[in-house]
Amino acid sequence: MSTSKRQMRLGAFIMATGHHIAAWRHPEAQADAGLNIDHYRELAQTAERGKFDLVFVADSPAGWDRAKDPEALRRTAQGAHFEPLTLWAALSQVTKHIGFVATASTTYEDPYLLARRFASLDYISKGRAAWNVVTTGADVSKNFSIAGHPAHADRYERAEEFVDLVKGLWDSYEDDAFIRDKESGVYLDPDKVHLVDHKGKFFSVAGPLNVGRPVQGYPVIVQAGASEPGRELAARTAEMIFTANQTLEDAQEFYSDVKGRLARYGRRPDELLISPGIFPVLGGTEAEAQANYDYIQSLVHPSIAWNILARHYRGVDLSGYSLDDPAPPLPDNTELNKSRLKLVSDLVSRNNLTLRQFYLAVATARGHRTVVGTPEQIADAMQTWFENGAADAFNIMPPVLPTALTDFVDQVVPILRKRGLFRHEYEGTTLRENLGLQRPPNGFALQVQQQKAQAAV
Incomplete structure (x- = not known):
């Protein structure tokens, strides 16, 4: 048994100009960040300098509905911003250790093509790819050749089948399938190439994938849903879960609940890392941090x-309301993002917010935890959750980029290290190794071994 002290993991959750809705207007922001490769290169290298485990960009197939609010x-x-897998492939060439998490939708993607792209990214990055599995709450069906946006339950049922199919495709080639013996002229062992021959409710795919088994076996599987089906999907398939919690009690409930589901899938608690988001607003003093926040x-802008x-x-x-009126209860649209709806509804009711206070709370971190204070106070807030059953990791959400990420690396990370909570150097070369996750065995190879063992009895 290892006697080393438990260490927190850190991710840099990047929104082009920063997480605040008005970040692009800030004097320190890179206003054209969404389509500026030099900007993203700087961010990835800054996060790697801080020995972060990963960088992550949220992504969605949704666009902006011009008709609803042209002024906004x-x-x-x-x-407008880069497609994440293309971006990460480029940035993997100017970094060596940091992992890359890309969001891809099980509702609006194709399993074969997705498996192919992520396997390729894992090779290009030499084992640093991760897939953030989302079902997409927003109705963007008008941009795709499907008959309307699926219901919430259907999206999760499709996601279950989708993830299993992608893993099967990643197992198409056993790890030692490629012989590449120039003298004999033998390149491949056909007995170690497998068809998935999948026929399910949503997909019919023969295989094999035309990319070798990824460097990590599977790219790290990340999930972000906190609804009941989202928690169950994470317990069965995910290795890291991104979550949003406002209070220690809510975070502890989520942590305990999801970890408690793992055993029925034959998994240990340390096989799934819980990573809440945190929006840190730094200042040299409390007053300075509050001034930066204000x-x-x-x-x-009002619009x-x-x-x-x-x-x-x-x-x-809302036409009869002013911003200083109490915020009314939020409508329960159950076919959108259920977990985020509950989080925001709880935020409104728990704090008796006005509409102004509500939009200001959401403008920062969209329901994630906001902490305003000195570097020591930010570190204190993280340590409390980490040591009290609420988090294994944190997704750092810089308000303004690039400066807020640099400030976190230079001011907060040294405090976490001094307290023995965070690494000084990377532990390995792949994202799995740095996160302390095992490389999964090939499912088809396991079946072959089991069949041989049964035949020998």
């Missing part, structure tokens, strides 16, 4: 404020 469209910087909040509210109050007429 004029003032948002979050609509300033960026002042950059939110953006009302657009934020309209997105959460779908179907509700």
Whole structure:
């Protein structure tokens, strides 16, 4: 048994100009960040300098609906940005250790093509790829050749089949299938190439994949749903789960619940890492941190404020409200993102927020935890959750980029190291090794071994 002290894991959760909705207006922001490769290169290298485990960009097939709010469209910087796998393939060539998490939807993607792209990224990055599995709550069916947006339950049922199929495709080639013996002229052992021959409710795929088994066996599987089916999917398939929690008690409940589901799938608690998001606003003093927070909040234009509210109050007429009126209960649209709806609804009811306070809370981190304070206070907040059954890792959500990530690396990471909570050097060369996750065996190879063992009895 290892006697080494448990270490927290860190991810840099990147939104082009920063996580704050008005970050692009900040004097320190890179306004064209979404389509600026030099900007992303700097961020990846800064995170690697801080010995972060991974960088992550949220992604969605959704676009901006011009008809709903043209004025807000004029003032948002979050609509145009790089496709993540293409971006990560490029950045893997200017880094050596940090992992790359790309979001891809099980509702709007094809399993074969997705498996192929992620396997390729794992080779290109030499074992540093991860897939953030999402079902996509937003209805973007008008951009795809499907008959409408699937219901919540159907999306998760499809996701279960999708993930299993992708893993099967990644196992198409056993690890030692490629012989590549120039003298004999033998390149491949056909007995170690497998068809998935999958015929399910949603997909019919023969295989094999035309990419060798990924360097990590499977790219690390990340999941972000916190609804009941989301938690169950994570317990069965995920190795890291991104979550949003506002309070220690909520985070502890989520942590305990998901970890408690692992045993029925033959898994140990350390095989799934829980990583809540944290939006840190730093200052040399509490007063300076609060001033920094107040300033960026002042950059939110009224049209953006009302657009934020309209997105959460779908179907509700807010025309008779002022921003200083108490926020009414949020409508229960159960076919969208159930877990985020509950989190935001709890935020409103628990704190008796006005509409102004509500949009300001969501403008920062969209329901994730916001911590305003000195570097020591940020470290304290993280340590409390890490040591009290609420987190294994943290997704750091810099308000403004690139400066807020640099400040975190230079000011908070040294404190975490001094307290023995975070690494000084990387443990391995792959993302799995750095996260302390095992490389999974090939499912087809296991079947062959089991069949041979049964035949020998």
